[in-house]
Amino acid sequence: MKTKGLLAVMVLGLNIGDFAQKVAIDFTFTAIDSAAYVQLDSIKVMNRTQDSDTTLYWPDTTLTYETIPGDTLLYIGYSTEFPVGIQDIHQNTKNFQVFQNYPNPVKDQCIISMYIPDNGTVNVMVADMLGRVIITSDWSLDQGNHSFRFIPGGRNLYFLKASFNGIRRTIKILKTEPNAGMRCMLDYIGIDMVSHSLKAVSPNTGFMEESGILDSPVTGETYTFQFATNIPCPGTPTVNYEGQVYNTIQIFSQCWLKENLNAGTMVNVNLDQTNNSIIEKYCNNNKLDSCTKYGGLYQWNEMMQYTTQQGAQGICPPGWHLPTDEEWKVLEGAVDSDFAIGDLEWDICWDWRGRDAGKNLKTTSGWLEGGNGTDLFDFSGLPGGNGYQGFYNVGSVGYWWTSSMCVDYNAYARFISRYPGADRMIAYKVLGYSVRCIKD
Numbered sequence: 146m147k148t149k150g151l152l153a154v155m156v157l158g159l160n161i162g163d164f165a166q167k168v169a170i171d172f173t174f175t176a177i178d179s180a181a182y183v184q185l186d187s188i189k190v191m192n193r194t195q196d197s198d199t200t201l202y203w204p205d206t207t208l209t210y211e212t213i214p215g216d217t218l219l220y221i222g223y224s225t226e227f228p229v230g231i232q233d234i235h236q237n238t239k240n241f242q243v244f245q246n247y248p249n250p251v252k253d254q255c256i257i258s259m260y261i262p263d264n265g266t267v268n269v270m271v272a273d274m275l276g277r278v279i280i281t282s283d284w285s286l287d288q289g290n291h292s293f294r295f296i297p298g299g300r301n302l303y304f305l306k307a308s309f310n311g312i313r314r315t316i317k318i319l320k321t322e323p324n325a326g327m328r329c330m331l332d333y334i335g336i337d338m339v340s341h342s343l344k345a346v347s348p349n350t351g352f353m354e355e356s357g358i359l360d361s362p363v364t365g366e367t368y369t370f371q372f373a374t375n376i377p378c379p380g381t382p383t384v385n386y387e388g389q390v391y392n393t394i395q396i397f398s399q400c401w402l403k404e405n406l407n408a409g410t411m412v413n414v415n416l417d418q419t420n421n422s423i424i425e426k427y428c429n430n431n432k433l434d435s436c437t438k439y440g441g442l443y444q445w446n447e448m449m450q451y452t453t454q455q456g457a458q459g460i461c462p463p464g465w466h467l468p469t470d471e472e473w474k475v476l477e478g479a480v481d482s483d484f485a486i487g488d489l490e491w492d493i494c495w496d497w498r499g500r501d502a503g504k505n506l507k508t509t510s511g512w513l514e515g516g517n518g519t520d521l522f523d524f525s526g527l528p529g530g531n532g533y534q535g536f537y538n539v540g541s542v543g544y545w546w547t548s549s550m551c552v553d554y555n556a557y558a559r560f561i562s563r564y565p566g567a568d569r570m571i572a573y574k575v576l577g578y579s580v581r582c583i584k585d
Contacts (some may be wrong), residue, residue, distance in 0.1 A: 167211045170362060174206045175248075178223055178378055180262040180310070182247035183224050183372050186414045189218040191487050193471065196488075204250075204319050206504035214363040217471065220399075221486050222356045222370035243307045244316035246295060248422035250319035256334070257293045257316070259307060261286050267309045271295075271331060274302045279329050280382035289336045321576050356397035357475040357486040367539070371398045375523050378584060387461040393584075394523045397479050399472070400584035403525055405440025405545075408460055414532045427532040427577040433545065439529035442577030445556045447547055455548045461582035467582045470549035470557040470569075477502040477567050480522050497566030504565040513541040514561030526561060538562075544578040 176183040182185025186204060191198040194216040201208055211219065242260040261267065264287050271280040277297070284291075295318065297303060303318040303324045356370040373379070378393040378400035385391075392403040409424030411433055418425040426441030428434075433456070448467060449459045459467045468476075478486030481502040490498050497503075504528040520524065530539030538544075551571045558578055561569035572578070 146372060146419060149432045167213055169211050170210050170214075170267070170367040171365040171529075172208045172210060172220075172362070173365075174201075174208075174220065174222060174354070174370065175367070176224060178301075178372040179376065179411070183370075184245040185222050185224050185370065189221040189223075189487070190323045191221070193217040193219055204317060206250075212362075215361050216298070217361050219471070219475070219487055220358045220368055220370075222358075222372075224354055224356075224370075231425070239311045241307075241309040241314060243316055243444075245304045245316055246305075246318050247378060250321045251295070251297055252321045252433055254294055255318070257295055257305065259286075259291050259293070259314075260286055260451075261309060263288050263310070265310060267307055268294075270306045270332065271329065273300045275302075275450070279303070280331050282331065287336060291336050292333045292334040294334055295331075296327065296330040296332075298327050303329075331355060331521050352527065354397075355479070355486055356481060358398045359471055359475060371395065373397070379506045381584065384462050385467070391462075394525075395478060396522050396524065398478070399476060401476075401524065402465070402582045404444075405527060405529060406460065406580040406582060407436050407440045408512060409441060409443075411436065411441075413536055414536060414577070418577075420451045428538075429530060429536045431533070435539075439527050442529060442532040443546070443580050444533075444577055445546055445574035448580050449548060453550055455550065457548055459548065461579065465582040467537050467546070467548035468581060470547040471581055472543075473547055473557075473559055473569075476524075477507075480505045480524070484584075491569070494569050494571065495569055497564055499566045501565040503561040503567040506567070507543070511540070512563070514563045516541060516545065528562075529579040533575055534575075544576075546580055 151528045170197055174185060174188050176185050185204060186203050188201040189198060190208060190210060192212060225524045226271045237328055241262055244258045246255040246257045248255055267284045269282050269284065270278055271277050293301055297318065297320045301320050305318060305514060306313060306314055332473050354372055357374050357544055358368055358370065373395050374397055376395050378395045381393050381400065383392055384402065387408040387409060394401050394403040409426040411428045412418060412425045413431055414427045426436060426443055427448055428436035428441065429439065449457055455469045456466050473488050474491040476489060477491055477499055481499040483500040484490040504518045505521040507520060507521050508525050508527055512528050525578055526543050528540050530542055531537050531544045542560065542562045545559045549557045555571045556574055558570050558572040560570050
């Protein structure tokens with residue numbers, strides 16, 4: 146899994162016009178890993194329509210942003226935090242750790258976890274922003290992960306300081322709503338006796354991770370970054386559609402079908418697919434078993450079901466849609482080892498982009514010419530080739546449509562072959578390419 150120094154969100158939108166009125170919109174951000182809270186270190190908001198950006202740094206996770214309604218924004222979130230409550234501590238670590246409270250900010254109560262490397266006494270002190278000590282206590286604890294419940298009082302900000310064998314750790318606790326009637330309390334919950342190992346989700350574990358979200362907001366929103374990857378999409382491990390079962394894969398804040406779409410009725414590649422209320426597809430060599438292996442190949446208009454609205458459902462299952470050009474860019478930035486989400490690298494057209502985005506999206510077998518991938522994120526990209534008046538490059542190249550049109554007869558697509566990068570291309574809509582769906 147690639148590691149980067151900031152967490153960004155990108156919002157994309159329509160050009161309203163040079164004289165459109167900007168409005169101030171409130172955005173709030175939080176983050177999870179699967180279902181466990183993750184602290185955001187920073188949040189970058191990129192306006193992809195107006196070419197501007199701003200960055201928030203923790204603990205500021207709320208932004209009042211002036212934008213033209215409908216502008217496309219990209220939000221990028223960055224974090225080094227492990228999920229609270231399931232912190233993964235290397236079994237050989239000698240470090241005393243205190244993890245950020247969950248939730249944060251806190252309204253009524255929160256959980257604070259500590260890792261104690263040896264049996265001993267931990268001193269815990271809670272102070273307010275003026276340095277006045279509110280709670281101080283000593284706890285004799287065994288080696289392991291320990292949890293505490295903290296109930297804030299009437300102040301907006303607290304500092305929890307913990308000391309063990311001369312090592313000091315401090316976290317900052319924010320409160321959403323001051324309540325003078327509440328009493329500040331700290332209770333011990335218990336120990337987790339399970340020996341944890343470091344979470345093996347990245348070749349560079351320990352560095353900052355990034356997650357990206359695209360939106361075109363018109364009102365205030367709360368956005369939750371997802372930092373889980375290489376797992377089925379939480380709550381939606383499979384999708385039943387058109388008589389077939391598709392697996393899902395979570396890649397940070399994007400949830401994708403794990404297989405190329407294979408919906409519809411096969412038609413001969415010498416025929417154009419038509420607007421006849423029947424989903425039509427091409428299968429290599431006009432054989433259905435090829436569609437079973439690689440998925441169907443679809444002309445752009447057929448895939449879109451004869452609309453030009455990018456992000457349309459098209460031939461995807463309900464609750465899913467055809468990925469836009471910008472959503473593909475977010476995916477590529479998320480999986481590449483060098484170039485981050487929102488990097489200008491991904492705007493390049495008709496050239497290989499990134500260091501290894503294509504290689505990391507491809508399956509580990511099934512590609513010709515030495516073109517197998519690493520499939521680091523379980524996207525399982527296959528070389529389905531393309532079809533129009535014949536079939537080409539099956540086994541050596543994968544082509545995928547986006548739902549973003551370029552001109553009347555062209556649209557943006559992706560092209561992955563034996564090279565490690567990923568090519569962004571403009572293709573004729575009559576060509577038959579593979580299709581992936583992304584969850585709404």
